[in-house]
Amino acid sequence: MQRRLGLTGGIATGKSTVSDYLAHRHHLPVLDADVFAREAVAVGSEILEAITQRYGSTLLQVDGTLNRSQLGQIIFSDPDERVWLEAQIHPYVRDRFDQAIANLPVTTTVVLSIPLLFEAQLTALVSEIWVVSCNENQQLERLMVRNQLTLQQSQQRIQAQLPLVQKCAAADVVLDNSGSRDWLYAQIDRHLASSANLLNIGQDK
Numbered sequence: 023m024q025r026r027l028g029l030t031g032g033i034a035t036g037k038s039t040v041s042d043y044l045a046h047r048h049h050l051p052v053l054d055a056d057v058f059a060r061e062a063v064a065v066g067s068e069i070l071e072a073i074t075q076r077y078g079s080t081l082l083q084v085d086g087t088l089n090r091s092q093l094g095q096i097i098f099s100d101p102d103e104r105v106w107l108e109a110q111i112h113p114y115v116r117d118r119f120d121q122a123i124a125n126l127p128v129t130t131t132v133v134l135s136i137p138l139l140f141e142a143q144l145t146a147l148v149s150e151i152w153v154v155s156c157n158e159n160q161q162l163e164r165l166m167v168r169n170q171l172t173l174q175q176s177q178q179r180i181q182a183q184l185p186l187v188q189k190c191a192a193a194d195v196v197l198d199n200s201g202s203r204d205w206l207y208a209q210i211d212r213h214l215a216s217s218a219n220l221l222n223i224g225q226d227k
Contacts, residue, residue, distance in 0.1 A: 024123070025131040028148030030139035032186040033179055034165035035154045036199035036206065041135045043207055048214060051126060055136040058118040062111045063088045069110050076106070098178045112142045119147055140184050140192065152213070153193035155186055156200040 027044075031037050044050045063070045065086045073088065074081060077096060083089050097104040119134065126132055134148055145151065156164075165176040190196045195213045199206050 023149070024126070024128045026123070026148040026150070027131065027133045028139050028145065028151045029133055029135045029154070030137060030151065030189060031154035031197075032156075032161055032183060032189070033137065034161050034168055035156050035186070036164075036197075037135055037137065037154050039199070039203070039206065040152070040154050040197060040210060041133055043210055044133050044214075047207070050131055050133050052133040052135055053119060053122050055115050055119070055134075055138070058115040059111050061118065062114040069114065072110055073107070094179075095175075098175070098182055101182075104182060108138075108142070112138075115142070116144065116147075119144070123147075138183070140189060150194045151192060152195040152197060153186075153189045154197045154199050155190055156198070158186075160200055161186075 027050075029037055029041055029044075041052045041054065045052045061067075063073065070088060073093070077093070081089050081092055093107075097107050123132065134144075136142070136144055136147075139145060139148070139151065161180060162173065162176050165171060165179065166173065169176075171179070197206060197209050197213070
């Protein structure tokens with residue numbers, strides 16, 4: 023059985039930090055939903071064409087690429103528009119995951135980094151759910167600094183996702199990213215080893 027770690031969490035809780043560590047320290051392949059989502063709206067794609075038809079060509083930058091910041095202002099202020107956009111992108115992302123997984127050996131442990139793992143109903147793709155968490159104030163501060171957003175804009179983006187507490191409740195592993203980087207890495211090492219042992223025990227039965 024292929025071991026698939028479904029890595030998720032809230033926006034700006036530290037998923038990229040965890041996926042980078044799993045890739046570089048543990049040499050695990052990482053399939054990233056954000057990468058596939060960017061592919062979905064690449065110049066010349068049908069999805070980008072649908073977006074410009076809906077919102078106008080002013081959403082395009084001078085090089086023809088999507089102005090993601092401007093699109094974010096639209097979809098995070100209007101839940102109906104966010105639902106429409108996700109209906110365009112999520113099927114593409116799901117297909118890309120299926121293709122990428124099919125090209126990996128079944129003995130390979132693979133990381134599926136999916137910010138909207140629960141919201142997009144992609145939990146069936148993974149064998150374990152890992153949620154990266156931190157406290158609410160840290161999440162807000164990190165998001166405001168990282169994306170240069172106002173407090174209101176940051177709150178809108180956080181509220182657009184399933185509450186972090188619900189994600190943690192549904193997780194097999196919760197990684198607490200409210201402390202030091204070394205502490206986070208130690209948690210990753212411990213859980214990666216312990217869950218691997220459980221998997222081996224299950225296969226031996």
